[in-house]
Amino acid sequence: DTEVTQTPKHLVMGMTNKKSLKCEQHMGHRAMYWYKQKAKKPPELMFVYSYEKLSINESVPSRFSPECPNSSLLNLHLHALQPEDSALYLCASSPAQQSEWNTEAFFGQGTRLTVV
Amino acid sequence: AQKVTQAQTEISVVEKEDVTLDCVYETRDTTYYLFWYKQPPSGELVFLIRRNSFDEQNEISGRYSWNFQKSTSSFNFTITASQVVDSAVYFCALSEVAGFGNEKLTFGTGTRLTIIP
Numbered sequence: 001d002t003e004v005t006q007t008p009k010h011l012v013m014g015m016t017n018k019k020s021l022k023c024e025q026h027m028g029h030r031a032m033y034w035y036k037q038k039a040k041k042p043p044e045l046m047f048v049y050s051y052e053k054l055s056i057n058e059s060v061p062s063r064f065s066p067e068c069p070n071s072s073l074l075n076l077h078l079h080a081l082q083p084e085d086s087a088l089y090l091c092a093s094s095p096a097q098q099s100e101w102n103t104e105a106f107f108g109q110g111t112r113l114t115v116v
Numbered sequence: 117a118q119k120v121t122q123a124q125t126e127i128s129v130v131e132k133e134d135v136t137l138d139c140v141y142e143t144r145d146t147t148y149y150l151f152w153y154k155q156p157p158s159g160e161l162v163f164l165i166r167r168n169s170f171d172e173q174n175e176i177s178g179r180y181s182w183n184f185q186k187s188t189s190s191f192n193f194t195i196t197a198s199q200v201v202d203s204a205v206y207f208c209a210l211s212e213v214a215g216f217g218n219e220k221l222t223f224g225t226g227t228r229l230t231i232i233p
Contacts, residue, residue: 045221
């Protein structure tokens with residue numbers, strides 16, 4: 001199984017809503033990532049989890065709250081978002097062991113988020 | 117700071133033509149990895165190739181080939197005999213080790229390739 005599964009595929013939310021994006025992988029990868037991709041732009045790194053601990057936060061606003069409850073799951077909790085947060089949110093995973101890192105990161109299909 | 121430049125924003129070619137996508141990178145690291153990803157309209161990023169900085173050997177995989185030239189900091193991608201299914205946005209990316217085996221991928225701005233039937 002070389003899949004990263006993201007749910008939901010599409011999400012429309014109001015600025016006062018609270019929602020969560022979910023990501024799951026069963027490849028035994030211990031590094032998981034959230035990327036944000038605006039239309040016609042490249043993906044930009046938001047967060048990195050390594051062994052279920054947050055290791056990188058790329059100065060992301062606090063209205064985005066990541067969570068890694070176990071080695072297979074990664075969540076992104078959303079609260080009080082702005083319309084400019086509308087984007088494709090991509091989850092990825094990769095091995096975290098030094099002997100294996102720098103292999104390719106496997107990406108999910110993403111969640112297309114629209115904030116109204 | 118790392119940087120990846122894909123100067124070609126959009127390319128259109130007629131089916132069966134060859135097409136080359138350019139990628140130029142900047143890094144201060146002596147050890148680094150370069151990637152190409154394909155992003156079809158469905159949105160997922162599909163891995164195509166990884167090349168480490170010590171391996172300048174060119175690679176061919178079917179209709180795809182890659183030319184890595186460290187002297188010019190370029191990692192170009194050629195599709196031979198293009199097909200309509202090749203239509204997608206292609207990203208070149210550079211990885212930086214961020215500690216504890218984590219990677220930070222820095223992506224270029226992408227090249228939108230359209231293959232005209």
